[in-house]
Amino acid sequence: MASNRAVTFMGPGKMEIQNKGYPKLQDPKGRTIEHAAILKLVTTNICGSDLHIYNGRFAAPAGMQMGHENTGEVIEVGSHVERIKQGDICSVPFNVACGTCRNCKERHTDVCLNANEELGYCGAYGFNLGGWQGGQAEYMLVPWADFQLLKFPDKDQAMEKIRDLTLLSDILPTGYHGCMEARVGTGSTVYIAGAGPVGRCAAASAHLLGASCIIVGDENEARLDLVTESGYQVVDTSSATPVPDQIEKILGTGERWVDAAIDCVGLECHGYGPKGRTRNEEEAVINLLMEVIKPSGAIGIPGVYTDQDPGAPDDLNKQGKLATGFPKAWVKSPSFTAGQCPVMHYNRDLMMAILWDRMPYLTPLLNTEVIGLDSAVAAYKTFHDGSPKKYVIDPHNMTKLAMSA
Numbered sequence: 001m002a003s004n005r006a007v008t009f010m011g012p013g014k015m016e017i018q019n020k021g022y023p024k025l026q027d028p029k030g031r032t033i034e035h036a037a038i039l040k041l042v043t044t045n046i047c048g049s050d051l052h053i054y055n056g057r058f059a060a061p062a063g064m065q066m067g068h069e070n071t072g073e074v075i076e077v078g079s080h081v082e083r084i085k086q087g088d089i090c091s092v093p094f095n096v097a098c099g100t101c102r103n104c105k106e107r108h109t110d111v112c113l114n115a116n117e118e119l120g121y122c123g124a125y126g127f128n129l130g131g132w133q134g135g136q137a138e139y140m141l142v143p144w145a146d147f148q149l150l151k152f153p154d155k156d157q158a159m160e161k162i163r164d165l166t167l168l169s170d171i172l173p174t175g176y177h178g179c180m181e182a183r184v185g186t187g188s189t190v191y192i193a194g195a196g197p198v199g200r201c202a203a204a205s206a207h208l209l210g211a212s213c214i215i216v217g218d219e220n221e222a223r224l225d226l227v228t229e230s231g232y233q234v235v236d237t238s239s240a241t242p243v244p245d246q247i248e249k250i251l252g253t254g255e256r257w258v259d260a261a262i263d264c265v266g267l268e269c270h271g272y273g274p275k276g277r278t279r280n281e282e283e284a285v286i287n288l289l290m291e292v293i294k295p296s297g298a299i300g301i302p303g304v305y306t307d308q309d310p311g312a313p314d315d316l317n318k319q320g321k322l323a324t325g326f327p328k329a330w331v332k333s334p335s336f337t338a339g340q341c342p343v344m345h346y347n348r349d350l351m352m353a354i355l356w357d358r359m360p361y362l363t364p365l366l367n368t369e370v371i372g373l374d375s376a377v378a379a380y381k382t383f384h385d386g387s388p389k390k391y392v393i394d395p396h397n398m399t400k401l402a403m404s405a
Helices: 048-054 155-160 162-169 171-181 197-208 221-229 243-251 284-292 326-332 347-355 362-366 373-384 398-404
Strands: 005-011 014-019 037-045 069-077 089-092 139-142 189-193 213-218 233-236 258-263 293-301 335-338 368-371 390-393
Touching: 005 373, 014 373, 037 089, 037 162, 037 398, 048 373, 069 139, 069 162, 089 155, 089 162, 155 162, 162 171, 162 347, 162 362, 162 368, 171 197, 171 258, 171 293, 171 347, 189 197, 189 284, 197 213, 197 221, 197 258, 197 362, 213 221, 213 243, 221 233, 221 362, 233 243, 243 284, 258 284, 284 293, 284 326, 293 326, 368 373, 373 390
Parallel strands: 189 213, 189 258, 213 233, 258 293, 293 335, 368 390
Antiparallel strands: 005 014, 037 069, 037 139, 037 390, 069 089
C-alpha cells in the first residue's frame, strides 16, 4: 500500500493526479501522532470552496493534496485510538479539531486552537490551513480520530445511502449552519444567495426546519431548475428586475423583505446585475442580503471569504476588505453571523435525519454524479463552468460495488 494517488493543486486552473505516498501516522511537522487513523476513501467530493483554490482566489501552495469532503473506511489506527475500529465507515468533518482545547470544548470546532500552528486557530483538510492533506485521494490521515470521526451505525445501510451521507462532511452541515445563523424556523420566509450545492443544501435544511417560503437566487438556469423541481422558489439575479422586486412578487404580500437571509456564495460572486453585464464584486451578495432582510432579521454568512486572495478583483479585496453598505443597513438592527461551519455541532443529527428518510429530497436536489479518481481533473473544469451536478469521487469503486451487491 505504498501508493496513494491524489488530486493535486499545481497552480490556478491546473490539477493533476499524483502519487503522494501512503500516509503515515504523522502530523504536518512530521511528528508521530498515535491519536490518528488512516482511512481508505469511500467518497470524496468536489466542493465550491475547492474552486476558490482552483481559480487562484484562495492562496495555496503548489503540490497541495486537495479535498475536504471525505468519507472513508478505517484501515489503520494509532495506539491511542480507543473507540474507532478498523472496518468502521465514517464521515470526516472538514474542520480539523483536537477535542481538548477551549474552543473545541465549547463546540467551536471550526476554530480549534491546536489544529493550525501557524495561524493559531482554524485547521482544515485540503486547504492552506494547518498543512493537513486533503482526501481527494485513495487514502488519508485523520488526527484525533476518536473525537473527529462520525461512525455510521450500519455499514450496509451507509453504503445504500452514501450519496446523501457523503454530504455530511461539509455542505449539508454548512447549509444547515447558515439556516441556524439566520434563525430559520417554522413559518420563516428565507432568501438563499447561491444555487450551488451549498445553497441547495441550505434550501433542504430550511425545509427540514419548517420554513414556509424558501427562495434561492442565482443566474445559473440549470441550477435554478433543480431548485424549482424540488418545490422551492427562485429569483434570477442577472435579471433586469431587481431581486427585491422579484421577492415581493413571490411573497405576494406587498413585502420586499424576508425573515432570514443566507450567503452561500462568498468569494467570486457574479451575475448580480442585468443580463449581459458581469459584476465580480466581493461585497455584492452581503449588500443584497442587507437590503432584503427585514428589520431585526438575521443573516447567516457561511460563504467563504479570505484575506489570502491573490486573484481578487481590486486592491481593497486583496487586502481582505469589503466595501459593504453596513452604515445604511445599521438602522434595521440586523444580526450577522459569519464563518466556517462547526460540522460536529450538526453532523450526527443530520445523519439521523438521512438514515430515517427525513430528507428524501436531497438526492434529486443535489443531482449527484459519482465519478472515478481519473475523472476528477476534468470534473473540476466542468464544475467551474457551471455544471448543476455535485461531483462525488469514488477512488476505489466502492459505491458501485455496493450497489451491485
